[in-house]
Structures are given as C-alpha cells and as structure tokens.
Amino acid sequence: MYYLCEDCGFKHNVDGMLARCPYCGGNLTIYNEFPEFSVENLPGIWRYRRYFPKLFKNIFSLGEGRTPLIRSFRLKSYFKLKNLFIKDETRNPTGSFIDRGTSILISIAESFGVKRFYCEARGNLAASISAYSNLIKVKTYTRLIEPIDRGKLYQILLYGGEIVSDVVAKPFYPVFPTDPFLVEGYKTISYELVEDHIGRIDAIIVPMGSGSLLFSIWKGFKELVEMNVIDNLPRIYGVQESVCAPIVRSFHGKRISKGHRGIAIEINDPNPGRMKEAINAVKDTNGDMVEVNSMQIIEGIKLLARFEGILVEPAGAASIAALKILLDRGEIDFDENIVVMATGAGLKGPKTLLKILSGYKGFRRNSMKINILKILADKSMHPYSVWKKLSEKGFTISKTAIYQHLNDLERLGYVSSKFSDGRKIFYLTSKGLSLIKSTK
Ligand SMILES: [Zn+2]
The missing domain is CATH 1.10.10.10 (Winged helix-like DNA-binding domain superfamily/Winged helix DNA-binding domain)
Known part of the structure; x- marks a missing residue:
C-alpha cells in the first residue's frame, strides 16, 4: 500500500498520515493491490475494511454508507428507460456522500492523535467533519469557501464546529476536498453498487465539484476489475453547472471561463482539486462530461422529488439533468443499466428551495x-x-x-x-x- 503523488510521482509507503504531497503539495492517492474480494460482517462502509489504509486502531462511525440504491419505476417510465437506479446518498448521517470518507479520516486521525482539524471547504465537507470530529473529542475549525447554504452553516455550528476567518495555529490536520482518505471512503459507493447485484452497470452519472467523488468512484470500480469482481468499468459521466464548469470545459479542450456562481453552489468550484484525475477517469471508461444549466437542474430537483420522493440539493440533481441530455444525444441508450448519483440532501439549502418555489428563472440581475x-x-x-x-x-x-x-x-x-x-x-x-x- 503506497501513496502516489498525482502531480510529481512521489511514492511512499502508507505508514503515516499525509494530506498532501510533502514535496510539491500535489494530490496524494493511496494505491494497493488486493488479492480477492471478500467483505466483513460490519455495518455500512466498514464492511469493506480490508480495502482501507491500515492506519486505524478503532472504528468511528455514525452509520454512514449502505445507502439505498433505488430502483426507479416512475422516473424510469418518464424517461422511457429500461433500467434506472438512483444511489441515494442523502441518507448518510449528515446528508451527503462525504460521510463515507469522513468516517475513515476520523478513525485514522484518532490513531495518530490528531488534536484539531482545519477545514477549508464548502458546506457539506465542513458539516461532515464537524459532526464526526466529536467522536474523537477533536474540534473542527472551518474557513468557509463562500457562498454557503444556510442549512449547512447551521449544521456546522450545531455539531460544535467553529468558523474562523484565518488559518488556525498548528498543529492541525488540514482537510481539503482532495484528501486521500476521503477518496478511500467515497470508493465504497462503487463497491456497494456492485454488491447490489443489479447486473452489469453500463453508465453512471456523477456531479463534479472538486472532481474527487468521480475519481473515487472510478478508483472503486478499477479495484473491483483488478480483483475480477467485474469485467469492465462502467462508462462514467461527469456533470457540472454551465456557469462554473472548468472540468467539463477542460475535458472538451475549451477555454475555461472565470467561474460564476450558479444554483448548484456546492459544486460551483472554480479551482477543482482533482480535475486532472477526474478527466483521466472519464477518458479511461469512454465516458463523457456535460454541462447543465440552472433551469435543467431545477427540473431535475422537481423530477426526483415528485417521482421518487428524494429531495436533493441542486448539486445532487445535476446528474438527472445530465441524464436527459445524454439520452437526447444518444450517448446513453434507453435500454442500458443506468445509475445516477443523488449526492446531497435538499433541506440543506432552504433558500434554494424557496427560489425554486417562487419561480426562479436562473438569470442574475445583471446577466x-x-x-x-x-x-x-x-x-x-x-x-x-x-x-x-x-x-x-x-x-x-x-x-x-x-x-x-x-x-x-x-x-x-x-x-x-x-x-x-x-x-x-x-x-x-x-x-x-x-x-x-x-x-x-
Ligand atoms: Zn508531489
């Protein structure tokens, strides 16, 4: 098991806790060779414990993972599809997929005696770390990347996290969306999808902010291919909101615009930390990347809410919006086995819900x-x-x-x-x- 820097190629045994490459500050990823696939009788993501970095002594969990894979009937008929599955990550303890990674990160941090967390993040990550760090009696200090949904801010504060305006004094463990231990948790989504026995997955659609989630899903499938659990990687499709779509634009060789704020603020990341990895992952699977606009995202929220009873935040509905585009373009076939990721809960952003209800048109005042x-x-x-x-x-x-x-x-x-x-x-x-x- 070794760390590999995705930027400079630095390689090191996984015997300590590294958030970033010690030489160039680049992204680290933990790679390993696993002989065979077998699970343990443990709850949630910990069922896959043997595929995690062996740096923890104890497990700290709030019940993350093992989220339902909803077999859609109503939305499936609406799109005239044969099979549509929705991976409902809103059911995680703090309402987003991030909890999967946080549980691993916190468990490892405990064994290394981490004294505090310093988090530079958007709402969901900061909320998750704030909640989980209580399990090991460690405080989380967050410098928020604005804007933030109100619900997420309240989550952070009620979990006992602190908002700071500057970097806190050392020592602390810095949490970034690109964290290598978070990736290890997110990859369990792919493990679960395969264990749900829905047959061969042809395509999976993933919203992208930093690109970490998409990369992690690719990594999970890749490990399953290497362990001969599945034969092929599903085609992975990445989606961003068109006002801020640096990964999609870069994938298509287009000029990257400055990055405005749209409706899906959780994924409106103008400097995506794992852009390169996300692009390589999608290329490796013969997938594609698409932009969706705010109106299409709102339509996605409504469809998921009305047809499936799943209330997602705008970032989480981007995948449904993308599904429509990919079907129209013929990139995904109507008879394929399709999975869409519903990444975060809708109640986190009450202001956004109000905007939708009052007929938000997606135009900024000076657009x-x-x-x-x-x-x-x-x-x-x-x-x-x-x-x-x-x-x-x-x-x-x-x-x-x-x-x-x-x-x-x-x-x-x-x-x-x-x-x-x-x-x-x-x-x-x-x-x-x-x-x-x-x-x-
Ligand atoms: Zn490096």
Missing part, C-alpha cells in the same frame, strides 16, 4: 439575458441592433452569442419574433416584461 431584455423593452429590434446597443453600453459579446441568447429567450417565452422587411425583429413579451420588473 446578459436581462440586459438584452431591457434593450428590447425600449424598442423591438433586429439582433444586430441589439448587439450594437450592448456594445455602446460597454459589453463585449459576439454577434453569434446574441443570436444564441435571443433563441434561448424566445424558447422560454420572454421574447417573440416576427419578420419585417425580410428581417427578423425581436420584441419583448409580457412574460419578459414581468421578468425585468422582478429583477429590479
């Missing part, structure tokens, strides 16, 4: 679409004139992008078009007018 609508509110005009007006206002945008925005807006019913003197003229609808009013 390009809103600006286009405002221009059309003054006067109906040809796309070229819209472009000219925007340029006068100091916006840099291509003419092609204007057409794209106008087509989107027309599809959503905010503008309409007619031909006048052989030219297409766009004008604002009453729906468009009320949208502008609501964003003022």
Whole structure:
C-alpha cells in the first residue's frame, strides 16, 4: 500500500498520515493491490475494511454508507428507460456522500492523535467533519469557501464546529476536498453498487465539484476489475453547472471561463482539486462530461422529488439533468443499466428551495439575458441592433452569442419574433416584461 503523488510521482509507503504531497503539495492517492474480494460482517462502509489504509486502531462511525440504491419505476417510465437506479446518498448521517470518507479520516486521525482539524471547504465537507470530529473529542475549525447554504452553516455550528476567518495555529490536520482518505471512503459507493447485484452497470452519472467523488468512484470500480469482481468499468459521466464548469470545459479542450456562481453552489468550484484525475477517469471508461444549466437542474430537483420522493440539493440533481441530455444525444441508450448519483440532501439549502418555489428563472440581475431584455423593452429590434446597443453600453459579446441568447429567450417565452422587411425583429413579451420588473 503506497501513496502516489498525482502531480510529481512521489511514492511512499502508507505508514503515516499525509494530506498532501510533502514535496510539491500535489494530490496524494493511496494505491494497493488486493488479492480477492471478500467483505466483513460490519455495518455500512466498514464492511469493506480490508480495502482501507491500515492506519486505524478503532472504528468511528455514525452509520454512514449502505445507502439505498433505488430502483426507479416512475422516473424510469418518464424517461422511457429500461433500467434506472438512483444511489441515494442523502441518507448518510449528515446528508451527503462525504460521510463515507469522513468516517475513515476520523478513525485514522484518532490513531495518530490528531488534536484539531482545519477545514477549508464548502458546506457539506465542513458539516461532515464537524459532526464526526466529536467522536474523537477533536474540534473542527472551518474557513468557509463562500457562498454557503444556510442549512449547512447551521449544521456546522450545531455539531460544535467553529468558523474562523484565518488559518488556525498548528498543529492541525488540514482537510481539503482532495484528501486521500476521503477518496478511500467515497470508493465504497462503487463497491456497494456492485454488491447490489443489479447486473452489469453500463453508465453512471456523477456531479463534479472538486472532481474527487468521480475519481473515487472510478478508483472503486478499477479495484473491483483488478480483483475480477467485474469485467469492465462502467462508462462514467461527469456533470457540472454551465456557469462554473472548468472540468467539463477542460475535458472538451475549451477555454475555461472565470467561474460564476450558479444554483448548484456546492459544486460551483472554480479551482477543482482533482480535475486532472477526474478527466483521466472519464477518458479511461469512454465516458463523457456535460454541462447543465440552472433551469435543467431545477427540473431535475422537481423530477426526483415528485417521482421518487428524494429531495436533493441542486448539486445532487445535476446528474438527472445530465441524464436527459445524454439520452437526447444518444450517448446513453434507453435500454442500458443506468445509475445516477443523488449526492446531497435538499433541506440543506432552504433558500434554494424557496427560489425554486417562487419561480426562479436562473438569470442574475445583471446577466446578459436581462440586459438584452431591457434593450428590447425600449424598442423591438433586429439582433444586430441589439448587439450594437450592448456594445455602446460597454459589453463585449459576439454577434453569434446574441443570436444564441435571443433563441434561448424566445424558447422560454420572454421574447417573440416576427419578420419585417425580410428581417427578423425581436420584441419583448409580457412574460419578459414581468421578468425585468422582478429583477429590479
Ligand atoms: Zn508531489
């Protein structure tokens, strides 16, 4: 069993606790060769104890793992699929898949006498570490990566975690989303999927923030292939929200935009820590990566809630949104065995739920679409004139992008078009007018 730095190739026996590469600060992954697959009679993820790094003396658990794999009937029919399974990770103790990794990390930290945790993270990771660190009487200090869902902040505080504005004094164990021990916990998702005996899994769809979850799922399947439990890796599909999709864009060789905040804030990570590993994992399985927009994510939340009774946070619904796109494109067949990951619980973000209920349109107040609508509110005009007006206002945008925005807006019913003197003229609808009013 050895650590391997994914960046510089540093290799070292797993005899101590390393969060990052001691030479270059890169991501460490723990690799091992396992002779055969056999499980132990222990609850949750600990059933797979022999495939974890042997650095713990005691097990500290809150009951993570062994989450239900829901065989969908209603959503399956809606999409006209033969088989659709939903891995419901919202059922973990703190409401996200992260608990799987935290249980291992905490158990190992106890045997090394870790005195405190310092966490730089988005909500779910900080909430999980804050909850579990109590098991070993260690406090968690979190510097939050904003924005954070309210529910997650309340979780952190009620579990007894502390929010700090700067790095705490040493010694501490630093927790990052890329942590090698977290990966070891997340990989149990693949183990469980295979143990659920649903036949060969053809495709699995995974939301990506740091890319750690997707990489871990790949690692789990890879180990199962090496142990001859399964013959092939399923095709893995990664999904991000289009406003902040650096991994997807990099995968497709596109320019990475700065990274805005969308609705799926848990995965709106402009600097994904395991980007390279996630890309390699998807390539290795002949999968693909897709972007979904906020409206598609909201549709995914509604579908999961109404058809399956699973209330997920936006990050967790990205996989359903992606499923629709992949089916439309023919990348996933209707008769395949498909698994979608429902990663985190919806009640963590009450503000988001309210936004959805009040008809959130996914447009920021100063977004390009809103600006286009405002221009059309003054006067109906040809796309070229819209472009000219925007340029006068100091916006840099291509003419092609204007057409794209106008087509989107027309599809959503905010503008309409007619031909006048052989030219297409766009004008604002009453729906468009009320949208502008609501964003003022
Ligand atoms: Zn290194």
